[in-house]
Amino acid sequence: MTQMNPSSDLARALTRRLTVLGSTGSIGVSTLSVVEHARANYGAEALPIEALTAQSNVQVLAAQARKFRPQRAVIGRAELLPELKQLLAGTGIETDGGPAAIVAAADMEAELVMVAIVGAAALPPALAAVRRGAILALANKECVVAAGELFRRTLGASRATVIPVDSEHNAAFQCLEFDQHHAIEKVTLTASGGPFRDWSRERMEQVTPEQAVAHPNWSMGAKISVDSATLMNKGLEVIEAHVLFALPAEKLDVIVHPQSAVHSLVTYADGSMLAHLSAPDMRTPIAHALAWPQRMNGPANRLDLAALGRLTFEAPDRERFPCLALAEACLRAGGVSPTILNAANEVAVSAFLDRRIAFYDIARVVQATLDADGSNIAHAEDLETVLAVDARARATAMGLCRKLAA
Ligand code: NAD
Numbered sequence: 001m002t003q004m005n006p007s008s009d010l011a012r013a014l015t016r017r018l019t020v021l022g023s024t025g026s027i028g029v030s031t032l033s034v035v036e037h038a039r040a041n042y043g044a045e046a047l048p049i050e051a052l053t054a055q056s057n058v059q060v061l062a063a064q065a066r067k068f069r070p071q072r073a074v075i076g077r078a079e080l081l082p083e084l085k086q087l088l089a090g091t092g093i094e095t096d097g098g099p100a101a102i103v104a105a106a107d108m109e110a111e112l113v114m115v116a117i118v119g120a121a122a123l124p125p126a127l128a129a130v131r132r133g134a135i136l137a138l139a140n141k142e143c144v145v146a147a148g149e150l151f152r153r154t155l156g157a158s159r160a161t162v163i164p165v166d167s168e169h170n171a172a173f174q175c176l177e178f179d180q181h182h183a184i185e186k187v188t189l190t191a192s193g194g195p196f197r198d199w200s201r202e203r204m205e206q207v208t209p210e211q212a213v214a215h216p217n218w219s220m221g222a223k224i225s226v227d228s229a230t231l232m233n234k235g236l237e238v239i240e241a242h243v244l245f246a247l248p249a250e251k252l253d254v255i256v257h258p259q260s261a262v263h264s265l266v267t268y269a270d271g272s273m274l275a276h277l278s279a280p281d282m283r284t285p286i287a288h289a290l291a292w293p294q295r296m297n298g299p300a301n302r303l304d305l306a307a308l309g310r311l312t313f314e315a316p317d318r319e320r321f322p323c324l325a326l327a328e329a330c331l332r333a334g335g336v337s338p339t340i341l342n343a344a345n346e347v348a349v350s351a352f353l354d355r356r357i358a359f360y361d362i363a364r365v366v367q368a369t370l371d372a373d374g375s376n377i378a379h380a381e382d383l384e385t386v387l388a389v390d391a392r393a394r395a396t397a398m399g400l401c402r403k404l405a406a
Pocket residue numbers: 021022023024025026027028053054055056057076102115116117118119121122139140141142165166167218219220221222223224282
């Protein structure tokens with residue numbers, strides 16, 4: 001590829017060091033492909049890697065480390081550290097293992113941290129990166145849902161910047177005029193509707209994990225693919241938007257848009273509606289976040305509107321997709337209910353993927369876990385309380401899954 005001559009501002013942005021938390025997942029792999037593309041276009045020294053972390057895929061992590069030469073590679077499951085050490089012997093790359101080592105990796109000096117871990121497990125490392133004032137390219141949504149207040153307060157007390165990578169939030173971020181916050185009437189997140197958009201409830205009662213992870217427009221990790229099929233993903237995203245953009249529930253809306261070309265819309269007081277469009281490819285929001293506030297060449301296909309022909313929109317069906325309504329109710333209820341919602345959903349999705357419960361049981365388990373919470377904890381503003389509420393909800397949800405599986 002021919003070397004581009006970037007503006008000096010972009011050249012400077014691309015000297016920032018990058019840590020990728022969750023480098024072996026769908027977003028992690030896409031992030032490294034954007035880095036490779038940047039190096040092909042702007043020079044081999046673009047976006048040097050500080051640390052790579054993964055949970056259990058030690059082979060892929062070691063191969064990535066050999067290729068991208070980070071200072072450190074970290075495996076979450078500490079029992080796999082000897083294997084990682086062996087695979088990286090002689091490279092000079094530091095190795096470490098265990099959840100605390102992932103937090104320590106987030107705490108290293110990289111100016112940019114891609115948070116691509118799945119689930120609320122991303123919370124401790126994400127908070128560490130926020131506290132030391134990094135720029136977070138934030139793909140993970142569960143940490144924001146589980147700990148909204150804590151996340152917002154920690155961010156407010158730091159020099160950190162969050163650039164959302166979740167496609168809808170990245171799209172809204174690009175359309176939002178932050179100094180006109182008072183004039184924002186509404187942010188509308190689009191949803192593809194998932195693989196079961198036009199299925200009857202009866203038919204959906206029977207769906208298998210294979211059917212649920214086969215998303216029509218996006219290729220993603222298993223957990224978010226199931227969330228997209230239940231529309232819990234969109235519910236989590238409404239809560240994520242509430243936290244990231246400081247907007248009340250009344251100003252957040254969801255619309256089903258099966259072509260996944262428009263990712264979000266922002267409506268202003270004067271009646272203007274700004275939309276963000278791109279091909280459904282996560283490498284576009286990733287490239288935006290890694291170059292921000294500059295723009296770099298991205299590897300994704302460009303959207304061909306003439307080939308697409310038409311864009312359609314329809315209201316979501318909250319009866320066939322009760323998870324969306326559950327999440328919206330948790331946003332309105334506030335307090336610890338989003339923490340419980342997220343924890344119960346993580347447990348239920350995992351049980352569904354293991355074929356222990358049925359598709360609609362996901363919503364049943366989440367609803368029953370919310371109903372069962374007899375705690376007197378109304379707010380969770382510190383990490384220990386968030387983790388305690390999360391752990392109790394997980395235990396309740398696991399018990400419910402066991403009963404349903406029996
Ligand atoms: P994935 O399952 O493909 O990858 C998850 C990564 O996190 C892997 O590298 C894995 O090793 C690591 N990981 C898993 N459990 C961990 C733990 N307990 N501690 C530390 N690391 C752990 O997931 P994904 O699809 O890449 O999604 C990652 C995050 O980005 C999710 O929060 C998801 O909602 C969000 N997101 C993903 C997409 C997408 O297109 N995949 C789009 C928008 C948002």
